[in-house]
Amino acid sequence: MNIAIFIISLTIIVLLHELGHFLAGKFFKVKVEEFGIGFPPRIIRIKHKETIYSINAIPLGGFVKFSGEENPNDPNSLESKPAYQRFIIIAVGPLINLVLAILLFSSIYMIPRDAIHGNITINSVVQNSPAQTAGILPGDVITLINNEKIRSPYQVEYLLNYHQNNFLQWEINRGNENIPIQLKPIYDTTQKKYIAGINLEIVNPYKVSISYNPFQSIQKGTSTMIDFLIMTKNEISSAISGTKPLVVAGPIGMAQAYQELNTQNSFSLKQQILFTINLMAVINLTLAIFNFLPIPALDGGRLFFILIEMIRGGKKISIMTERLIHVAGFFTLIMLAIIVSWTDLMRIFNGESIL
DSSP, rough: OOHHHHHHHHHHHHHHHHHHHHHHHHHOOOEEEEEEEEEEEEEEEEETTTEEEEEEEEEEEEEETTTTTTTSSSTSTTTOOHHHHHHHHHHHHHHHHHHHHHHHHHHHHHOEEEEEEEEEEEEEEEESHHHHHTTTTTTTTTEETEEEEOOOOOHHHHHHHHHHHSEEEEEETTTTTTEEEEEEEEEETTTTTTEOOOEEEEEEEEEHHHHHOHHHHHHHHHHHHHHHHHHHHHHHHHHTTTSSSOOOOOHHHHHHHHHHTTOOOTTOOOHHHHHHHHHHHHHHHHHHEEEEEETTHHHHHHHHHHHHHHHHHOOOOOOHHHHHHHHHHHHHHHHHHHHHEEEEEEEHHHTTOOO
């Protein structure tokens, strides 16, 4: 059931991306030959006016087929339209994914949820750990990390993995004294995350209900999206420096993560819903990023060629040259997709967790 929900959600995300292209194309009077749900072979075919609307057998995403995408002589073709119109038609797809990512991240903050807050206290310190080196002792209370007030153990873990292999400015309370501490986390290969070498407990816990109004939620959702981009950059930097391996997952890996988290007994229904929304936001953001990058065969590759055309005063790169570059990019992407999918499948067959 969880996998079915994931596939349906992924299909809706890609369909909304393609719907953006479709509506923008219609707005600029480009003939749309087909708007398909899923990928061929066709199951159902309905023609309305000049467009075929189809439901296809492979239920992952969809597509829009414009008339004469490489034929400028057809007045209703995509290629016949001015550069700025073609740019908008192609850019609207990933732009919709970007807007959806912000809205989904924001919606998480509008859903009321309970949390346990209290004094986040050091229960124990691991020998030879960054925490011991920094002078942290059992019984210390963490009050601030990088000027952020600490109310839950989750915040500590999040900040350690957000900043990764960088020094963090802590403030701890020991007795009646506030002590500044500088600490640099290390990557633990067993736990697959950055750690300080401490065990935490919540002293004097209390329950709070957390929710935000729409304006606050949009601010926080946008901030969360930016944090995700920074964390992604940090993950890549850590992989390049050899600090930690880079975990890459395709749709199969994302489905595995979704299944693993939603089958945990400790997860309430509300937590499962929040995780699903968060995952869909991440997928939308990832689609937007990849489709804005100048990668051949993707939207960003086509936008790149249109930008070159604009810079050159309307002079296009030859259709054959652009086509060859996109074909090469397409086959490269297919090879990468096969490698990533194979890695995802081997992880599942070997009984390894992605989390």
